[in-house]
Structures are given as structure tokens and as C-alpha cells.
Amino acid sequence: MRSFSLLIFLFLYIPVVVIVVFSFNAAPNVSSFTGFSLSWYLKAYSNPLAMEALLNSTIIAVSTALISTGVGSAVAIGLLGVSKTTRAIVQGSMMIGLAIPGIVIGLASLVFFSSTFSGGERLIAYLAGWPEATKLFSFGKPTVIAAHSLFCTALVVEIVLLRLRQLNPTWLEASSDLYATRSESLRRVVLPFLTPAMMAGGLLSFVLSFDEFIIAFFVSGAKPTLPVYMFASVKRGVTPELNAIATTTLTVSILVSVLAYVMIKRSQYKA
Template sequence: MAVHGTTEATAVRTPNRGLRWLRRNIIAIAGLCTLGYLILPNIVVMVFSFNKPNGRFNYQWQRFSTDAWSDPCGVADLCGSLGLSLQIALWATVGATVLGTMIAFALARYRFRARSGVNTLIFLPMAMPEVVMAASLATLFLNMGIQFGFWTILIAHIMFCLSFVVTAVKARVMSMDPRLEQAAQDLYASPLQTFLRVTLPIAAPGIASGALLSFALSFDDFIITNFNAGSTVTFPMFVWGSAQRGTPVQINVIGTAMFLVAVLCVVVGQLAGARKRSKRS
């Protein structure tokens, strides 16, 4: 009887121990599953960048090859469209970051008429489908007689990136402690010195996150670009056109390189932040 009771107690404790472990680690497990789900497409793209397909489409694994990596610009117009996308994304990031930062400070620090209306207009591009803004801007450019090309794409990208910058910077500015600026003024700092040495460094993480988000959105955009590009071909448009007649392996090479650069930037940023925190402590 004693042996039988001990066996039943062990059987009861074992499931309970497993359930307790699952409850303690359920968030970590869910996070790892989500991370794996997000990274899996990038891994597939990375693997197929070393493929050598027999036909025009790079959808089935044939054999290992580094030919595409040795000649990433071997496909006509690929690097040209990539350079154009990088150029547009860079200028769109600069324009959206400068304008968005000024708008964010104005909305967070000042009270003026139609302030709530401006807030609503700022968030509209984030709420509405991209095709609505794309068609609206295309109609505006047509009515104004503006020729589609580089400048229409740039204006359109600044327009839809602006909302994301304002959101990121405004959240950072509203969380700032105003006593820090007041302390700088008590120490006889001029308004410009206060802004450059106190306000701007505190707001810098929000500005940087808005700029990075703008760059990623601009470089990756297809819908708004397609409506306002005319005969200009950016990298996403090149990929879309290539998918209809044959996908070159070099597209996977460019995608893998962009992914690795993004991961490197994140790792460097995390290491720099950890180093700063360790120095302060």
C-alpha cells in the first residue's frame, strides 16, 4: 500500500512540475516562436541566394553555387534600381525627419488653434490604406502637370513617412522631464544651448528611431511608388517585374545583404547602449 501511494504521488507531482515549468517559460517560448516565424522568410531568402537554378525561376533548390554572390550586378538594371531606391530612401529620410521633428515639437510643446485637427491629419496616412494616398498624390501631380519620376516619388515618400517620424519623436518629447530644461536655464544657458545640450540629446533616440523607420518604409515601398513613378524603376518595382518573367538569384543576394546589414546595425546599437549603461553604473 505504501509503495502504491508513493507511485501515485510521484505521478501527480510530475505533471504539476511540467505545468509549472510551462507557466514560467510560456512568454519566452511564445517570443521565440514569433521570432522564428519572422526570421524564417529571411533564412529562406539567404539559402536560395546560394542556389543555381536550371531555369529562370529561383523557387526550387538545384545545387549550391556562389556565382550570384561573385557577380551581384550581373542582371541588367538591378544595381541601378537598387542605387535609386537607396538614394530616394536617404533623401526621404532626411526630409521626413527634419519636418517630422519640427511638427512633433510644435504639437508637444505649444497650444494653438486647430491643434487637434493637425493631430488627426498627421495620423491619417497611418490609418488609411496606402493605395488611397497613392491615388490622391498621383491625381494631384497629374492636375498640376508635374512629370512623374524621381521628384514625385520623393515627395510621396516624404508624405507617408512624415506620420511615423512625428509619432516617434512626439512620444519621446512628451516623456521628457521639463525640469531638466529649467535647470539648464537656471544655470544661465541660452535657449539655443539648452536645446542643443539638453533637449536634443534626450529627444535623439526618438528622432533616430523615426529616421530608421522612414528609411525602411521608403526603401521597401511599392504601392505609392508604383502610382507615382512613371517610367522610373526602383528596386521593389524591379523585383515585382522580375517575378513575372523570372527571378534572378541576385535578388536574393541583395535581400540577404540588406538583412545582414540591418542585423549588424541592431547588434552594434545594442552593444553601444549596453556599454553606456555599464559606464553609468
Template sequence: MRAFSLFIFLFLYLPVAVIVVFSFNAAPNMSAFTGLSLRWYAKAFSNPLAIAALTNSIVIALCSAVVSTAIGSAVAIGLMGTSRTTRIVVQSLMMLGLAVPGIVIGLASLVFFSAAFSGAEQAVAMLAGWEQAAKLFSFGRPTVIAAHSLFCTALVVEVISLRLRQLNPSWLEASNDLYAGRGETLWRVVVPFIVPAMVAGGLLSFVLSFDEFIIAFFVSGTKPTLPVYMFASVKRGATPELNAIATSMLTISILVSVVAFSFLRRGQARA
């Protein structure tokens, strides 16, 4: 059993380890390892296109995390007072955002935004008589943020709902006995209790959005995210510079995930 588990781990993570090792390769190709060097990291971080794509990915991931955390928290709190059947139905519908293949969401987002932009352009041109209305509506950061927030919200709802199941009902009863209204109970009891889950859900949403490729490929327009930029670059051939970029992305994702799970564990310990 241990040997089988070791084989699974090697199968999953050995290719990643190869990318990390060869990102420090001094040779300009990936056929042989000739020594350690940071030249490819220096080249990657001096590439204006890569830096622009990295900045775009970070901004989109931050905005998606904020939007999904706000919406997901509201949905999870709103489900507290509903019946078990209602919670199951709503959470199942929310989880469809994670269950549906990314290419389906990406294509659906592309069709939706194209139709919405076309209608908005025609309305602006008709009402304002401005023929250049097409410049107001285009694919870019807002479309990627909207599409990423769709499946990130489902994750936030699930994380906060798990946290709310640990909430002691006697705390709410005590708050009512002390003549606190619903708003005050929400602000003084519920929100402080779910803050660790909100932070963890936001951080996990950041990681999902930062690493996501398929949806961004459809709706990023002329401002590609870092995964889209890497996909376009690798078609010209894999280089150590791409290994350096991939290792940097992996490091960011791991660090953010570790922080997210530490918040979840801290919240569970307090509970």
C-alpha cells in the same frame, strides 16, 4: 501556447527563409536545391538595371529620411507647448499617413503630381513662351521622395514624441532659471535629448522608404526603385537572381532596423 506561437512564426518567416536558402542554390531553377553557390549574387550585382534601381532606392530612401526627420522633429518639438487635445488631434492627423492604404496614397500622389505638372507646364509655356516646358516636369526621384516623406514623417513624429514625454520638466525650468532663452534651451537641452530618437526615426524612415513598393509604382516614372524593378522582373518568372536581390534587401533592412532600435534603447537607458 508555445506551439501556437511557433506555428505563427513559421507561417510568417518560413517563406522568407526559403527565399534566403534558394538564393544560394547552384541550380538555375527553384525546383531543387543542388548545392551552395554565390553565382546569383554575382549575376545580380553585375546587372546594370538592378544596380541602377538599387542606387535609386538608396538615394530616395536617404532623402526621404532626411526630409521626414527634419519635418517630424520640428512638428514634435512644436507640439511640446500645446494642449493635450491639440497634440492628440495633430498626431492623429499625422498618423493617417500610415493608416491610409498605400494604393490610396499612391493614386492620390499620381493625380496630384499630374495636375501640378500640367499647370506648371502651362504656366511656363505661357510666361516664357517655351513649348518644351514639359521636359522640366516629370515623375522620378523628387515625386517618390515627396510621397514617401508623407508617411515617414508620421513615424518620426511618433518616435520623437515618445522621447519627449521622458524629458524631465525640471531641466527646462533650470534652463529658464539660468536666464537661457527659448532658442538656447532648445539647442542645449531639448535637441541633445532627442538626438537618439531623431537618428532612430531617420533610420526607420529609411527602411520604410527603401522597402516601399505601391506608392513608388505609381510615381516613380521611368526610374523604378528596386521593389518596382523586382515586380516587373518577377512577371517574367521567379529566378534565383531575384532571390539574391530579395535577400540583399532583407539584410539591409534588418541591419538598419537593428541599428535604429539600438539607438532607441540607448536613449531610453540614458533617460
């Protein structure tokens, strides 16, 4: 059994190791390794298209994390005051959102935004007499943020709810006995208790949005994210420059994921 697990582990991670190693390859191809060099990292970081895509991904990931954390935490806290049936229905809906394949969400987002933009443009053009309104709406960072926030919010809700289940009800009773209002109890008792879980949910949302490709491919338009840029570039062949970009993305994802894991563990220990 251990040998089988080791084989699976090697099958999954050896290609990743190869990409990392060949990102430092001095040769201009990935068929042979001739020595270590940072030249491909320098070339990648001086590529304006790659840097623009990296900036787009960072802006989208940060925005998605902030929106998902705020909305998801508010939904989770609001579920405390509803019946078990309502809570189960909302949680079930959230889980369905997490289970839907990315290609379905991407296609649905594309159809929704296309219909909305078309209708909005025609309405503004009709009401304001502005024919140029057809150029008012377009796909870009806002559409990717909206689509990514859809499933990331569901993730935050589940993480915060797990933390809320550990909340001692006597703390809220004690807060009420001390004449604290609901808003004061929320600000001084509930939110500090939920902070580690909220931070963990935000960090995981950042990672999921930063690395996500399928949905962004459908709705990014002329502002591609880094995964979309890499997909377009790999059609021309895999180069050490792409390996350098992939290694950078991998490093960011691992660091943020580890930080999220630490925050989740911290919230468990402080329960």
C-alpha cells in the same frame, strides 16, 4: 497556445528562409538545390538595371529619412508649445496618415502630381512662351521622395513625441535660471535628449522607404526603385538572381531595423 504561435511563426518565416537559401543555389532554377554558389550574387551585382534601381532606392531612402527626421522632429518640438486640443488634433492627423492604405496614398500622389505637373507646364509655357515646358516636369526620384516623406514624417513625429514626454521640465527651468535663451536651451538640452529618438525615426524611415513598393509603383515613372524593378522582373519568372537581390534587401532592412531598435532602447534607458 505556444504551438499555435510556433505555426504562425513558421508560416511567416519559412518562405523567407527558402528565398535566402536558394539565393546561394548553384542551379539555374529554383525547383532544385544542387549546391552552394555565389554566382547569382555576382550576376545580380553586375546587372546594370538592378544596380540602377538599387541606387535609386538608396537615394530615395536616404533623402526621405533626412526630410522626415528634420520635419518630423520640428513638428514634435513645436507641439510642446501648443494647447492639448491642438496637439491632439495634430497627432490624430498624423495617425490617420499612418493608417491610410499605401494604395490610396499612391493613387492620390499620382493624381496630385499629374495635375500639378500639367498645370505648371501650361503656366510656364504661357508666361515664358516656352512650348517645351511640357517636358520640364516628370515622375522620378523627387516624386517618390515627396510621397514617402508624407507617411514617414508622421512616424518620426510619434517617435520623437514619445521621447519628449520623458523630458524632465526641471531641466528647462534650470537652463532658464542660467540665463539660457530658448534657442540655447533647444540646442543644449532638448536636441541632445532627442537625438536617439530622432536617429531611430530616421533609420525606420529609411527602412520603410527602401522597402516600399505600392507608392513607388505609382509615382516612380522611368526611374524604378528596387522593389518596383523586382516586381517587373518576377513577371518573367523567379530566378536565383532575384532571390539574391531579395536577400540583399532583407539584410539591409534587418541591419537598419536592429540599429533603430537599439537607438530606441538607448533613448529609454537614458530617460
